[in-house]
């Protein structure tokens with residue numbers, strides 16, 4: 001099949017839309033092609049309730065709101081004594097002399113310290129209560145004086161050292177007190193629907209009264225490695241064998257996005273074997289990834305087989321690397337175990353070269369999984385400056401891995417060094433810091449050293 005032509009290929013956005021349209025036409029339910037609006041679970045509809053300690057990396061199916069305020073009541077923010085600010089004496093009670101420390105002892109402040117200060121006041125027992133950080137404030141008391149300023153006395157009273165400004169009040173009302181609801185109010189939204197849950201999210205949910213959360217079902221991604229030369233990692237290699245690195249990368253990427261990856265056996269370069277494996281995989285999968293066999297080689301059957309077992313909407317995309325990509329679907333066998341699932345499973349043929357596979361996954365699998373889970377990762381770019389001239393291919397969107405220098409002087413942009421070309425240069429995936437997504441365009445393919453560019457940090461890509 002002629003999949004690798006030049007400028008006539010669709011750009012990624014157009015290709016994605018064409019794919020979605022064809023999926024919709026074939027009965028795939030998620031017609032909008034976008035992540036669900038807030039408040040709805042992923043397009044698959046089904047969700048489940050899981051304990052907090054199983055919710056990391058899952059996607060919230062609904063917004064999480066607080067069942068109660070936090071703090072739940074006014075409480076001490078520091079260790080010390082609770083007092084009523086309005087009831088504090090104004091004038092120093094001990095004119096320069098202080099009684100020796102009594103039973104309470106003074107850890108941080110001894111009598112001489114107090115003595116040395118111009119003023120201290122004495123609070124009689126009963127006018128205050130000892131309190132520790134987090135304790136509810138006693139009725140009628142509104143302020144905490146920190147332990148470091150206190151000298152307990154043998155008679156149960158306490159001396160409070162004046163602050164550095166003797167004219168200032170000893171304490172202002174509400175000082176060192178966290179008021180009920182100052183963090184969040186009852187009913188306040190803490191997490192939006194569609195959030196890929198992070199450690200802090202789980203803590204906030206617990207604080208807000210949730211021991212479990214409702215999350216969207218994990219989409220199942222069937223990964224099908226193909227090629228007579230492909231061997232699983234760890235097996236002995238003969239001359240010409242290639243390690244199946246793509247399955248490892250793509251499965252890990254699926255997990256980062258809250259999906260379940262099922263890597264199938266390596267399928268030989270034989271159309272019947274591939275067709276059989278596609279049928280098998282599609283029965284239980286929400287998305288099928290076929291690795292390699294997308295181009296023109298003698299063993300490249302992905303497009304022909306996909307057309308036979310389902311359909312091909314796009315064969316070839318104007319992106320470098322990755323242009324032999326295929327977008328289509330597999331018909332599910334009737335009576336497949338997942339009766340609740342659509343009659344088809346979307347499928348992507350990813351080129352075998354590792355960088356091409358990575359780019360095609362980001363361009364097409366990531367947004368489709370976003371539709372399924374309800375979470376679309378934020379693609380927050382950062383600014384950088386090219387450290388050398390760079391020329392791209394005009395007819396395609398270019399994806400270029402770059403390493404970034406540390407920020408130099410304050411306000412200076414990091415310098416971006418493009419990786420050397422070659423879709424098989426897998427070490428670049430490990431060494432690079434960011435992707436530079438260069439839009440297609442005949443006029444903007446020559447970039448001079450010093451040009452400001454926007455790059456997508458690899459470390460942030462899964463958020």
Ligand SMILES: Nc1nc2c(c(=O)[nH]1)N[C@H]1C(S)=C(S)[C@@H](COP(=O)(O)OP(=O)(O)OC[C@H]3O[C@@H](n4cnc5c(N)ncnc54)[C@H](O)[C@@H]3O)O[C@H]1N2
Pocket residue numbers: 004225226227229230242243244245246247291292293294295296297300321322323324350351352353354356423
């Ligand atoms: N005559 C042409 N040849 C090629 C073209 C072209 O336009 N005309 N395009 C090139 C480009 S660009 C790419 S990208 C590749 C796409 O290749 P395929 O998808 O057909 O994949 P293969 O040829 O089977 O493999 C390519 C390369 O990747 C290795 N590979 C395959 N599977 C894996 C895996 N699971 N893990 C790691 N590496 C894998 C495979 O051994 C090959 O080295 O085609 C070019 N050729």
Ligand code: MOO
Pocket residue numbers: 319320321322323324351353355356422423424
């Ligand atoms: O699509 Mo190929 O990956 O350009 O190298």
